[in-house]
Amino acid sequence: MTNIAGIVVRLQTLRQSLAVLWDTSAAESTFLAAALLLQGLSPAVGIWLIKQVVDALSVALVHGQPLDSALLTRLIALWIGALAMETLLQPWAEALQGNLGEKLTARMNVLLMRKAEQFPDLSRFEDTRYYDELQILQQQAAYRPLNLLLFAANAARGLVTLLAMLSLLAQASLWLALLILVTALPQIYLGYRLQQQVWNGTLWSSPEARRMQYYSALMLTDTWAKEVRLFSLGSFFIERYLVAFRQLHRTMGGLRNRQAAWSAGAALLSIVGNGLAFYTVVSLAIAGRFSLGSVLLFVQALGGLQYSFSELVHHSTMLYDCLLYLERFFAFLQVQPTLPIRTPGRAIPSPIAQGIVFDCVDFCYPDGRQALMGVSFTLRPGELVALVGENGSGKTTLVKLLTRLYDPSRGSIHIDGEDLRDLDLESWRSQVATIFQDFGRYALTAWENIALADLSALQQRGRIEQAVRRAGADTLIDQLPQTLDTPLGKPFDGTELSGGEWQKLALARAFLREQAQLLILDEPTAALDPKSEFEIYQHFAELVRGRTALLVTHRLASTRLADRILVLDRGALVEEGNHEQLLQRGGKYAALWQMQVAQYGLV
Numbered sequence: 001m002t003n004i005a006g007i008v009v010r011l012q013t014l015r016q017s018l019a020v021l022w023d024t025s026a027a028e029s030t031f032l033a034a035a036l037l038l039q040g041l042s043p044a045v046g047i048w049l050i051k052q053v054v055d056a057l058s059v060a061l062v063h064g065q066p067l068d069s070a071l072l073t074r075l076i077a078l079w080i081g082a083l084a085m086e087t088l089l090q091p092w093a094e095a096l097q098g099n100l101g102e103k104l105t106a107r108m109n110v111l112l113m114r115k116a117e118q119f120p121d122l123s124r125f126e127d128t129r130y131y132d133e134l135q136i137l138q139q140q141a142a143y144r145p146l147n148l149l150l151f152a153a154n155a156a157r158g159l160v161t162l163l164a165m166l167s168l169l170a171q172a173s174l175w176l177a178l179l180i181l182v183t184a185l186p187q188i189y190l191g192y193r194l195q196q197q198v199w200n201g202t203l204w205s206s207p208e209a210r211r212m213q214y215y216s217a218l219m220l221t222d223t224w225a226k227e228v229r230l231f232s233l234g235s236f237f238i239e240r241y242l243v244a245f246r247q248l249h250r251t252m253g254g255l256r257n258r259q260a261a262w263s264a265g266a267a268l269l270s271i272v273g274n275g276l277a278f279y280t281v282v283s284l285a286i287a288g289r290f291s292l293g294s295v296l297l298f299v300q301a302l303g304g305l306q307y308s309f310s311e312l313v314h315h316s317t318m319l320y321d322c323l324l325y326l327e328r329f330f331a332f333l334q335v336q337p338t339l340p341i342r343t344p345g346r347a348i349p350s351p352i353a354q355g356i357v358f359d360c361v362d363f364c365y366p367d368g369r370q371a372l373m374g375v376s377f378t379l380r381p382g383e384l385v386a387l388v389g390e391n392g393s394g395k396t397t398l399v400k401l402l403t404r405l406y407d408p409s410r411g412s413i414h415i416d417g418e419d420l421r422d423l424d425l426e427s428w429r430s431q432v433a434t435i436f437q438d439f440g441r442y443a444l445t446a447w448e449n450i451a452l453a454d455l456s457a458l459q460q461r462g463r464i465e466q467a468v469r470r471a472g473a474d475t476l477i478d479q480l481p482q483t484l485d486t487p488l489g490k491p492f493d494g495t496e497l498s499g500g501e502w503q504k505l506a507l508a509r510a511f512l513r514e515q516a517q518l519l520i521l522d523e524p525t526a527a528l529d530p531k532s533e534f535e536i537y538q539h540f541a542e543l544v545r546g547r548t549a550l551l552v553t554h555r556l557a558s559t560r561l562a563d564r565i566l567v568l569d570r571g572a573l574v575e576e577g578n579h580e581q582l583l584q585r586g587g588k589y590a591a592l593w594q595m596q597v598a599q600y601g602l603v
């Protein structure tokens with residue numbers, strides 16, 4: 001991006017940011033702007049008043065004319081007023097910034113969450129580019145809005161003071177004011193350029209910065225804590241962190257040194273400009289063309305200008321950094337969902353009469369990886385179908401397509417002859433009860449964890465208790481300190497459950513969706529002990545009664561419950577039939593079965 005185009009984009013971002021600020025609280029934004037304006041103006045007003053006082057004094061003391069004490073009193077009173085305005089406004093401006101900043105942070109986080117909610121599919125979450133972007137946006141959304149407000153407010157105040165000082169200088173001499181301004185501009189430009197280069201070395205675009213963050217997370221989060229300790233991985237990951245750091249530091253250090261040399265050059269230019277101006281003013285005063293008050297005004301304005309200028313440079317470069325973040329933020333808000341949604345979609349057949357048909361379905365993930373190829377089969381109403389296959393054969397992918405977390409890349413899925421893409425997505429999802437292998441473990445109460453499957457059950461304790469019983473989770477709930485009302489999970493000091501205990505709660509979610517026409521269970525008993533697994537399968541007939549069910553499983557003993565078994569192999573459907581038929585066929589299923597029999601002695 002050229003420099004000019006870059007500046008135009010940043011100004012647009014600033015306008016968008018101010019619009020969000022305005023929407024957050026118009027009243028507080030107006031008060032803050034007014035306070036900043038007054039604060040910004042008061043130093044220049046103070047200097048101007050001092051000039052008037054000195055001129056009034058010099059008329060009396062140097063030229064021997066009578067002293068206008070009424071005027072002097074008024075000027076001093078005004079000067080005290082200007083000083084009081086600047087000082088007394090400060091704590092209020094800070095309080096306002098804090099309040100507004102908090103509201104802005106919440107608003108921007110809600111905007112992000114609402115945007116994420118608009119993606120009905122998984123493509124944005126499973127595509128590394130978007131996911132990384134979303135993660136960084138989310139992490140920085142905690143402090144960027146506050147910074148935006150802080151730096152924008154200080155830069156605005158610095159700018160007002162700078163302009164006021166310049167206009168004071170221009171009163172004394174226009175061309176001297178221009179000289180000072182022109183010799184100072186390169187410093188601002190170089191400040192922005194450095195910020196842009198530093199930005200390029202941050203998480204957004206530097207692989208080293210991302211690696212550093214990853215290795216520190218490995219060491220500092222509980223997910224990896226067990227293996228890090230058991231395999232003594234600490235030094236290994238710290239060294240990896242340091243390798244990435246050294247690489248990044250080399251680049252950034254060189255950049256900073258080059259930039260320091262340029263900035264010093266620019267500052268030298270500014271010093272020459274200021275020195276020249278000062279010399280000229282003193283010469284003009286000696287020649288009798290400048291009053292003493294004007295010399296004092298000039299000297300004070302120059303000092304004020306230096307200060308406000310360095311404030312402006314500092315805060316506006318920090319603001320520039322925030323704008324680079326906000327540019328990504330607003331761009332993300334414009335990202336459109338990739339899944340085409342028909343609104344209103346067609347009604348879901350109820351009950352489904354002919355079945356759910358996969359017709360020559362292919363699927364490629366966003367990274368180009370092909371997970372399903374030419375898959376065709378029918379799930380007939382009321383049928384229990386088991387889906388088996390080795391790791392990576394495409395079972396979970398098939399479930400994602402069935403729940404429309406993705407659309408097929410080729411081919412189609414039909415419900416009673418209607419293309420799934422034409423049906424109302426929300427209604428379809430409400431008709432499906434799904435438990436994924438990696439079901440959610442929420443830091444909520446046990447009660448809420450189950451009710452998430454159907455939020456209307458939050459007010460219906462009886463339904464939750466029934467689902468708990470059917471999922472075989474009643475003993476577990478009875479043992480919790482506050483039974484169903486026990487807060488769970490580590491984040492808020494809740495009771496932590498074992499993997500199998502969490503799985504029982506997830507199963508209760510499936511039982512809660514009594515009205516769902518399709519039940520999908522992806523490895524529903526993988527974490528359960530044999531007794532719990534046995535009990536679940538005892539209830540299984542009750543769970544699936546009257547509905548179509550798809551059971552994804554590696555435990556082939558459970559496939560004997562199924563009316564039909566589908567066997568996937570490297571993305572293709574290679575066998576279909578019931579347990580006996582597939583054993584007789586002597587293909588993939590029979591081989592998997594034989595292996596499990598040999599290993600576990602199943603019969």
Ligand SMILES: Nc1ncnc2c1ncn2[C@@H]1O[C@H](COP(=O)(O)OP(=O)(O)OP(=O)(O)O)[C@@H](O)[C@H]1O
Binds near residue numbers: 366370391393394398
């Ligand atoms: N988000 C993703 N992006 C890219 N490829 C993926 C993604 N998820 C899965 N795959 C790939 O798709 C293929 C099928 O994966 P899938 O998770 O459907 O297999 P699975 O049969 O459910 O495996 P498992 O039994 O191990 O759970 C695998 O080769 C996998 O690497």
